[in-house]
Amino acid sequence: MQAAAEKPARGWFVRLWRAFVEAALVPILAIITAVIGGGIIIWVVGGNPFAAYLGLLQGAFGSTRAWSETFVWATPYIFAGLAVALAFKGGLFNIGAEGQLAFGALAAAWVGYALPNLLGVQLPGYIHLPLAILAGMLVGALWGAIPGALKAYAGGHEVINTIMMNYIALNLTSFLLNGPMKDKNPLNVIARTPEIAESARLLPIFANLRIHWGFPLALLTAFLVWYLLWKTTLGFEIRTAGSNPDAAKYAGINFKRILVLTMALSGLLAGLAGAVEVTGLNYRQELGFSIGYGFDAIAIALLGKTHPLGVVLSAILFAGMRNGATRMQFLTQIPVDIISVIQALILLFVAADAIVRKIYRIKAREDRLVLTRGWGG
């Protein structure tokens, strides 16, 4: 940092690049270390790590179709990762992205398949689609605001409450998809909703590829979250409440209101993930589709250092791994679950950056991310 201060003449691009490298160095080394660790595990169970990783890369980025599929995977990851990252910025740990996502998807699906029949009119696409997505956002926001309010006004810790809300969402989704919202088609035996109307669908960008307009929407949302956090008063209040609650209170920030609002915004983004997945890809909600997104989103937010740009990059990386894993399993018979192990290792090395710094002998910086606090709240 000192060197930069002495030579201000450098161009903005060079400075930006340096800032990026400095921020991304540890995450990148963490990824490399985790990949090596995963390779050792593959080797121990009798596989060929090089063949496995080659299959993974081919499956993730080896063709136009592979890229398209990776971006399809990345779309909900970006939204959900942003949800967790935004909560972290406000000093809150939202483990509930999974439940918020499931409920957002459910709401969007309901608007998509039931609303036109209920109203008795054909809704035009420019009304129906935004309505479906909006419903997902609102329900997600509500599902996120509940643990936020419980924390602000009753002192219940958000970590346990968001997890409980996940299980409640899972149970209620199972109930709804097996009962009131189940596809009544006599041929259907699966716990899922009917297909949503054509007018409630996000279109594919290209013919023959599954990548849909949800992906650009995710990138736009990442920009908006960045803008909100660093260019608006509300964002400043969220970040202050997160990094220094006492200062926030002295500065006259309504701490409790910000807390609820942060959780609501976080839930909104997670709900958006579900809504986009339903309107852009699945065209319905099916039981069990949301399982695992919550923990993946946490890993993505942490790997991206809770910065929107970092979240987008880590989301694409995780999406590539999930997408490529199927081909890896097909080619080398290494189970797709190895990806979860590698992700846990990445998270381990990102969280314990001291390990990575020790391995690669990098000097420590002092600006540690303050993420969460104890039960006292």
Next chain:
Amino acid sequence: MDWRRFSFIGIIIILLFGVVVLIGGEQISPLIIISSMLATTLSVATPLTLGALSGIFCERAGVVNIGIEGMMLAAAFFGWLASIYMNSIFEYSPAISLTIGVLAAILTGGLFALLHAWLSITFKVDQIIGGTVINILAIGVTGFLNRQLFFDKGSIFGGNVPHAPGLLPTLSKALTVLCSGAQGCGGLPSLIAGTIFDQKPVAISAILLVIVANYVLFNTRWGLRTRAVGEHPKAADTVGIDVRRVRYINVVIGGMLAGLAGAYFTIESVPSFEPLMTNGRGFIALAAMIFGNWTPFGAWAAALVFGASQALQINLQFFRESIPPAWAFLQQSYVVGLAPYILTMLILTGVIGKTTPPAADGQPYEK
């Protein structure tokens, strides 16, 4: 634990039992229903009790552990795996294989806890993040090995997932063998059979461990040191207590308790492993710990409430037909299944009074 908490717990348990007695009372004598509910409650509360004890040891020493869920899951898997291999490859008798399985589960819990201790004490990682890493790692490792070992190569579905060589026996069955016959030892086994005392080993040890933990924490030198380290590490350090060592040992003890809880799932309750089978029990256990104000008996009482709400779900299935139409929602197992989770949130809101965590809970110690 003050009287308000205990009476709240009493009221909830009476309410939950009352629902089943009201619905099933016409078919079966209420006494039988209550004793069956009690037995189920004691049994299903086991992982919650052990998980809460695990949390108490960690947090009394000042280390927050939200990785209990993952430790249980990993222990459930490796305990189960050990019992299968001991039986099928080394051809030990089922009894010995199961015992080794339990020990393997405890060891697994201890090893995962060692990782947590290493992260949070040595590297001073944010402890909630560290616990999340443990949870994700446990899901990944168990899912990967389960598929790698037992599924047909390359297939997504299907596979030949084996069962553990039997289940741990109930007290009466074990005594029958030990006393050579149900009438041995003065007829003790036949006396116990079918009563609420007829529990299985992990469930029984959970109750004993509540008493032991209470004694250790509040009546021994080690317990005093543990609490000192969790309340005021600097003061403890000044009088010559090795803060890091005390924390390390307590976290590992906690992990071993979580490991024993893991054994409940695959060796005592059902003989098979399923991915994600712990289903949030580790987190509910933390809520029990908080509600019990970080004391073993308080946490046990809270665990019994959750156990009772699960017992409600299990026992209601027998009386599905006689549920009155006005209570039709009780027929939906998904809806009744919400009870423990909603109870957890309710309890955490502090409606029944605030609880106080150890003062240095969650803070890494810097000399």
